[in-house]
Amino acid sequence: MFCYQCEQTDRTGATPGCAGPIGNCGKDSPTSDLQDLLIHAVKGISQYAAKARALGDPDDEAAAFVLYALFTTLTNVNFNPTRFAALIQLAVGVRNRTRDRYERAARAAGQQPETLTGPAAWAPAADPGALVGQASGVRVDIGLPLVGPEVVGLRSLHLYALKGICAYAHHADVLGRRSAEVLGGVEDALAYLAGEPTDPAELLERAVGLGRLNLAAIELLDAANTGTYGPQRPTAVRTTPVAGKAVLVSGHDLRDLEALLVQTRGQGINVYTHGEMLPAHAYPLLKAHPHLAGNYGGAWQDQQRDFAAFPGPVLMTSNCVIEPHAAYRRRIFTAGPVGWPGVRHLADHDFRPLIQAAHALPGFPETAAEEEAVTVGFGRDAVLAVADQVVHAVRQGDIRHFFLIGGCDGPTPGRDYYTDLALGAPRDSVVLTLGCAKYRFNRHDFGEIAGLPRLLDLGQCNDTYSAIRIATALADAFECDINDLPLTLALSWTEQKAVAVLLTLLALGIRDIHLGPSLPGFLTPALVDELVKRFGLRVAGDPAADLATALERTAS
Known part of the structure; x- marks a missing residue:
């Protein structure tokens, strides 16, 4: 493995980067390698998808898959190699579909379809060990001796910015908001990276262009959040517990939180937010649920302490998971792009197992004597x-x-x-x-x-x-x-x-x-x-x- 995408990067060697059997974030080498291969595969999707979109025949479902797939490779999102192996196979199928779509669109336009190379022609090995072995040819620092660290660094700047853009755009997509500008921009940028660009000046200028693309993505997300749940309003959020059964929700996915609030309505379960979920209390349609009881704990890096002390199940949405300790490993669940080996994953907003766990666990025995609060919104x-x-x-x-x-x-x-x-x-x-x-x-x-x-x-x-x-x-x-x-x-x-x-x-x-x-x-x-x-x-x-x-x- 080689990874230097986040602040947790190992800096003990001559150059920054996690390169051992396990990274500082807890990601092991096979998972890191499979993430690199998934990125390579979505570049191949984008090579064909960008051409099909240019011919007026876009595949927005393929583009949405790219958003989700890149999101799973962000820091502290998914650590499950089995999930990545499955996503790679899905990516190849999506790529083949976009290739066929492009070829039909080209012929309809009177053009001879191109046969693309690079990621667009990549075939994953069937054997899991051989599949991981393919990662050595697609690492983020590939070509370093030929092009130098500045070009590799600028390519990485592009890739990591795209990961962030895809995360924002996926959150909007979950709430039903898509933008041809954002989807097409992501496809175009990934297709550009697939060509292994080497011009530093061009790479830097296009990086600034990704900043403009991200502006479109975060504007879309803002419209999705406020359009779905109402504009934020200043709200005092309780930070001390109240007596009763309890569920803790962390991450960023407001749709998951909403679904859980609906499914726990009238069941005597209080729902608490954690970490990045704190702003949820400022949205009128979410705060209207009286059992959205407050915020518990601190930032994402405190979760091992916070989750161990929490007397109910924990739902981890979207990102920022770190290795679950034994104290709560059997009562933490993941949803969306998040994954950890051995942790139960809940799909399609079906939170019945989580709710059953909440009823079985003790919850808070009493309400804190003094109420404390922070104001958000x-x-x-x-x-x-x-x-x-x-x-x-x-x-x-x-x-x-x-x-x-x-x-x-x-x-x-x-x-x-x-x-x-x-x-x-x-x-x-x-x-x-x-x-x-x-x-x-x-x-x-x-x-x-x-x-x-x-x-x-x-x-x-x-x-x-x-x-x-x-x-x-x-x-x-x-x-x-x-x-x-x-x-x-x-x-x-x-x-x-x-x-x-x-x-x-x-x-x-x-x-x-x-x-x-x-x-x-x-x-x-x-x-x-x-x-x-x-x-x-x-x-x-x-x-x-x-x-x-x-x-x-x-x-x-």
């Missing part, structure tokens, strides 16, 4: 509703600066940077959060400013479009560029959705983004220097110094 609708108040406070000098602390949390050292940044922000500033890094400081009392909370929880990474809309609306109100706002963006990088978001911010021309606490292993020093030169990217350093620099820039 400051999405674009809520913030823009008070935009005039915010603008007035800035012009009056009551609000000096905004700090948007976004991205995902992680277990590695250095993440206290974001705690120190938030708590060190001056009293005349507003802290906006986006992502589960918020768990490092969201229980702190930040007080109020100009009649508004100083801490505004905008949601998770799935709510990035909302944050962009807020920034652009403020820029419009002040008749300035986003870069002229008293705004500092600090993006904590962990996995592939953060890569897609970073490219979106760069595509929008946003500069001086603080990225860290460690940089992606696939970005070589030369690539980092280029990003710093072209986009003003800043590497997160000392939080006090970064705060001072941000405030000095505003003052000037």
Whole structure:
């Protein structure tokens, strides 16, 4: 195996990358190799699908499969090699279908169909051992001695951004929202990678183009979430338990949560959210379920402690699973793209086994003596509703600066940077959060400013479009560029959705983004220097110094 797609990457060797029998995330070598082969197979689908779409005969179901398949290869999503072997075989069947579709469309247009090579012609070995052996020819660093680390790094930047885009687009697809622009853009980008491009300048320009594609994907997801469940509203979310049977839901999939709430209605089971699911409480149609009782625990890296202590079954949706401990392995279930060997997977939103487990397990024996809460739901609708108040406070000098602390949390050292940044922000500033890094400081009392909370929880990474809309609306109100706002963006990088978001911010021309606490292993020093030169990217350093620099820039 070789993998350097996330912040958990092994950095003990001469170059970053997990290359042993098991990665730092817990992914073993056969699973990693099968993921590489699945990526290779979906490139082959996309080679034919892009041509069929160009001829006016798209296969949106094939494109939706590509979204799902790439989603399963994100960090901390699926660790089950059996599932990947099955997905590879499915991918070959989908590829053959798209090939036939393209050939029919070409003949109908009076063209001679092309016979494509590379991933489009790949055939998986029938023997499982031989199949894994094929992975050595499709690793992400293939061709390194010939093209050099910068080209390989830029290809990886493309692939990992596409993984993030596919994750966002899949979430929208689950809620019935698709976009020909997004589906076609993913196909085109994967077909481009299948050709093993070598021009660094072209690769970088197209990477910025992926940022624009991701903007379309997160706009689609925003429309899916708010169109299905209503615009987010500021909501106090209980963080202490109440007496009764209990289920814990983690991940991002609102559709899974909704289905579970419907299926547990009237059964005396309280449903709690965990980690990335916290913003669910802000959606009117979800919070209308009275047994959506609160949020339990912290960020994804705390789940082994949180899940072990929780007195009921756990449902892991969409992503961010880590190895289940023995203390709860028999009461954790997965759904959607998530998988772990030996853990029961629930398909088609059928949660009867989970509900049976909830009835059998003790639940919380009593309600906590003191109720504690955090407030969420400051999405674009809520913030823009008070935009005039915010603008007035800035012009009056009551609000000096905004700090948007976004991205995902992680277990590695250095993440206290974001705690120190938030708590060190001056009293005349507003802290906006986006992502589960918020768990490092969201229980702190930040007080109020100009009649508004100083801490505004905008949601998770799935709510990035909302944050962009807020920034652009403020820029419009002040008749300035986003870069002229008293705004500092600090993006904590962990996995592939953060890569897609970073490219979106760069595509929008946003500069001086603080990225860290460690940089992606696939970005070589030369690539980092280029990003710093072209986009003003800043590497997160000392939080006090970064705060001072941000405030000095505003003052000037």
